[in-house]
Amino acid sequence: MRARVDVVAVLAAVLVLAGCGAPGSFVDVWAAGPGTPTVDTEITDPDGPHGRRGTARWAPAGDADAAGGAVRADGSGGTGGTDVSDGTDGADVSDGADVSDGTDGAEAAGNALAVLGTLEVKGRAPKTGYARTEFGRRWADIDRDGCDQRNQVLARDMDRETFKAGTNDCVVLTGTLRDAYTGQTISFTRGQGTSERVQIDHVVALSDAWQKGAQQLDATAREHIGNDPLNLIAVDGPTNSRKGDGDAATWLPPDTGYRCAYVSRQVAVKAKYDLWVTAAERDAIARVLGSCPTRSVPTDADAMLPAVSLR
Numbered sequence: 001m002r003a004r005v006d007v008v009a010v011l012a013a014v015l016v017l018a019g020c021g022a023p024g025s026f027v028d029v030w031a032a033g034p035g036t037p038t039v040d041t042e043i044t045d046p047d048g049p050h051g052r053r054g055t056a057r058w059a060p061a062g063d064a065d066a067a068g069g070a071v072r073a074d075g076s077g078g079t080g081g082t083d084v085s086d087g088t089d090g091a092d093v094s095d096g097a098d099v100s101d102g103t104d105g106a107e108a109a110g111n112a113l114a115v116l117g118t119l120e121v122k123g124r125a126p127k128t129g130y131a132r133t134e135f136g137r138r139w140a141d142i143d144r145d146g147c148d149q150r151n152q153v154l155a156r157d158m159d160r161e162t163f164k165a166g167t168n169d170c171v172v173l174t175g176t177l178r179d180a181y182t183g184q185t186i187s188f189t190r191g192q193g194t195s196e197r198v199q200i201d202h203v204v205a206l207s208d209a210w211q212k213g214a215q216q217l218d219a220t221a222r223e224h225i226g227n228d229p230l231n232l233i234a235v236d237g238p239t240n241s242r243k244g245d246g247d248a249a250t251w252l253p254p255d256t257g258y259r260c261a262y263v264s265r266q267v268a269v270k271a272k273y274d275l276w277v278t279a280a281e282r283d284a285i286a287r288v289l290g291s292c293p294t295r296s297v298p299t300d301a302d303a304m305l306p307a308v309s310l311r
Helices: 002-017 026-032 112-116 149-157 206-211 219-227 237-243 256-272 279-289
Strands: 039-044 055-060 158-163 172-178 185-189 198-202 232-236
Touching (some): 112 256, 149 158, 149 172, 149 198, 149 232, 172 232, 198 237, 206 219, 256 279
Antiparallel strands (some): 158 172, 198 232
């Protein structure tokens, strides 16, 4: 046994001298010995979605907060788009798992019905004082990567995009949207009278958020709600307009196959930012989730994927 250990030690030393002992390599893990914490890495596409910058985050194993998925949100340039939200239906909720919240890349994790059961339930507060500006700059470039949030969401959710020259593949000129809300395929062309065919929906409407806890948040947190990819989906413009600023008790996507994904995304956003739900809203969400009881809430990493792919 001693001879085997000596051979292993010599082999490890040789590999280190050969440059194979970089952090996270097999040499380091072996040398650390059993029971020593290792490093987990999570990489969001090294080139980022559609050729943009990606994010690599790593932290000691077991540190779920530090290792959570990165959030990308932005602003600067972009076209049209209205702010709106939610859905209808109802039932009982099961109590459940804790969910991390906040504005700095923390991921909601767990069964959607269980997370719904952790949300505070109370009446809607007055809309007094609400204004779009309470949620910061529209499509703010809060990750400072030089591309606004509207264009990043368009690029995330559309296929075959083309970009304006000289914008570093930021400003989307054309593309095809597989609309999550209607199931239709929509051609997008940037310009007066055409851009509004595709709008960016706030899954949890900003006015709804304002009346259910966002009034108590600071300006930075509210700006994140307005620009968080988890709370944004590129959708059919007219459908988005019909949704208005309702919650799940008043509106659900026409495509019934997307409703579980939709309400679980609302639950994730509300848990992340410590927003509450009304009793009617809770029951509506629970009724939808009753048809998909094992559904998990989407994470910040999921928010980097095309919305329609999470159905």
